[in-house]
Amino acid sequence: MRYESITEAIGNTPLVRIDPAVHGLHHIDLYAKLELLNPFGSVKDRAAWNMARPGLTAAAEHGSQVVELSSGNTAKALAVIAGMHGLGFKSVTNRMRIPEIKDLLLLLGADIEELPGQSECLDPTNTEDPLTLFHRELSEPGSSYLHTDQYFNPRNTEAHATGTGPEIVKDLDGRAPDWFVACVGTAGSSTGVARVLREHDPRVQVVGLVAAKSDFIPGIRTLDEVHEVGLFDPATYDTVASVTSDEAIEGMLTLARRCGILAGPTGGAAYYGTVRHLRSLDDELASDQGAGGPVRRSAVFIVCDRIESYLSYTKRRRPDLFRQPARRNDPADLTDAEIAAAPGVETPDAQKWIERDRPLVVDLRSPFAYAALHIEGAINIVDELFDELVRGGLPFSTRQPVLLVCPVGEQSARYAALLTRMGHPDVRSLTGGVIAWRDAGAPLVRD
Numbered sequence: 001m002r003y004e005s006i007t008e009a010i011g012n013t014p015l016v017r018i019d020p021a022v023h024g025l026h027h028i029d030l031y032a033k034l035e036l037l038n039p040f041g042s043v044k045d046r047a048a049w050n051m052a053r054p055g056l057t058a059a060a061e062h063g064s065q066v067v068e069l070s071s072g073n074t075a076k077a078l079a080v081i082a083g084m085h086g087l088g089f090k091s092v093t094n095r096m097r098i099p100e101i102k103d104l105l106l107l108l109g110a111d112i113e114e115l116p117g118q119s120e121c122l123d124p125t126n127t128e129d130p131l132t133l134f135h136r137e138l139s140e141p142g143s144s145y146l147h148t149d150q151y152f153n154p155r156n157t158e159a160h161a162t163g164t165g166p167e168i169v170k171d172l173d174g175r176a177p178d179w180f181v182a183c184v185g186t187a188g189s190s191t192g193v194a195r196v197l198r199e200h201d202p203r204v205q206v207v208g209l210v211a212a213k214s215d216f217i218p219g220i221r222t223l224d225e226v227h228e229v230g231l232f233d234p235a236t237y238d239t240v241a242s243v244t245s246d247e248a249i250e251g252m253l254t255l256a257r258r259c260g261i262l263a264g265p266t267g268g269a270a271y272y273g274t275v276r277h278l279r280s281l282d283d284e285l286a287s288d289q290g291a292g293g294p295v296r297r298s299a300v301f302i303v304c305d306r307i308e309s310y311l312s313y314t315k316r317r318r319p320d321l322f323r324q325p326a327r328r329n330d331p332a333d334l335t336d337a338e339i340a341a342a343p344g345v346e347t348p349d350a351q352k353w354i355e356r357d358r359p360l361v362v363d364l365r366s367p368f369a370y371a372a373l374h375i376e377g378a379i380n381i382v383d384e385l386f387d388e389l390v391r392g393g394l395p396f397s398t399r400q401p402v403l404l405v406c407p408v409g410e411q412s413a414r415y416a417a418l419l420t421r422m423g424h425p426d427v428r429s430l431t432g433g434v435i436a437w438r439d440a441g442a443p444l445v446r447d
Contacts (some may be wrong), residue, residue, distance in 0.1 A: 005185040010049050021274050025282045029229055029283035032300075033302045035189075040073075041072070043302060046159040048150075048285060052066060053154045070092075075311060085110070088109070088346040099312055172298065181300070182301065195236075213242070214422070218310060239277065241277065251273075254268070265314070267304055270304070328391050329390045346431050350403060362378065364386055394422050398425055413429040
């Protein structure tokens with residue numbers, strides 16, 4: 001195939017059948033849509049090109065900068081597209097959590113602006129968050145930026161309604177699959193594909209996968225976060241289920257080692273969640289007899305991007321895969337009962353406790369969120385660093401009471417439960433986190 005531009009190579013990605021010997025489903029043909037084979041490496045290539053394309057000529061005439069609230073694959077694709085058209089690109093985020101992506105963006109010449117904020121992602125309802133304020137400024141008429149606005153731009157969804165969805169139907173010989181499974185980030189791919197598949201066959205079941213609470217899988221929102229995305233519509237999904245980071249890595253390993261598909265953790269999560277969802281349904285199909293025996297069904301999941309960008313992410317969570325000592329004192333090993341029993345303290349009682357006993361207040365948020373607003377006297381130990389400290393044992397004297405703080409109290413509860421298990425006699429989590437503290441009118445300071 002010959003192309004005049006690399007952008008012509010976006011789309012028409014392969015649909016690959018997964019060997020039943022790998023997934024163990026007897027009556028369901030499972031297919032992977034390999035979006036990792038787009039030219040810039042991910043499913044976001046489609047949306048980035050579709051969102052940016054209409055404004056590129058005018059942006060070049062005015063010397064505008066392309067800007068997006070992204071710290072991942074959308075930013076990577078837009079940085080390439082902007083550079084091809086002689087434009088600069090700026091990634092705006094509260095936090096760059098994947099070092100390989102950050103390094104690649106810098107290599108591509110992108111500007112990265114990490115704004116201080118109270119949460120780790122855009123929340124349009126929080127009118128005081130700097131990231132939200134910047135998003136509103138970008139969306140105003142007359143902005144000097146070419147703002148692609150992936151969380152609200154319908155062209156994000158359209159890229160998949162005109163491309164990814166029809167490609168799946170075509171490659172299944174004109175049929176829609178019985179199940180379509182997608183991880184939910186901006187919700188553009190799942191919404192666009194689901195729309196096309198259901199127009200073709202209204203019986204298609206759509207499964208949305210999100211990250212487990214207080215967990216982090218690159219490119220996937222948690223169930224709480226996903227409701228903040230403008231393109232997310234709960235009616236799109238017949239089922240929404242969560243996947244843990246450990247499960248995502250297990251799925252990633254299966255795809256890489258057994259199928260030769262070098263998927264990142266999002267693809268791993270999609271594979272793991274798909275097989276888990278279909279396993280009981282596959283058993284039911286054994287009794288669903290047709291003229292030629294049990295009826296066969298089909299399912300499709302999306303492999304969003306490649307493994308190479310997530311080696312540091314994987315090493316942090318599974319050092320044993322790199323022949324390093326297994327992790328110790330891991331919050332992921334806690335039971336639900338331990339987390340539920342974690343010592344917590346509501347804002348009024350926390351204020352009294354701070355005044356009376358002077359506990360060490362540890363803010364686990366990013367340095368930028370901490371700088372924006374924090375409890376006076378709190379020290380900032382970002383969660384990744386805190387995780388490393390805990391692996392080595394108790395990071396504080398058992399004579400020192402400790403109050404742990406995070407955005408909404410979920411992550412701090414896990415660490416409070418873990419430190420309690422490790423023998424700390426007086427560690428508590430701020431119930432509801434900084435958000436609850438702020439909403440209660442308790443004082444916050446800024447750097």
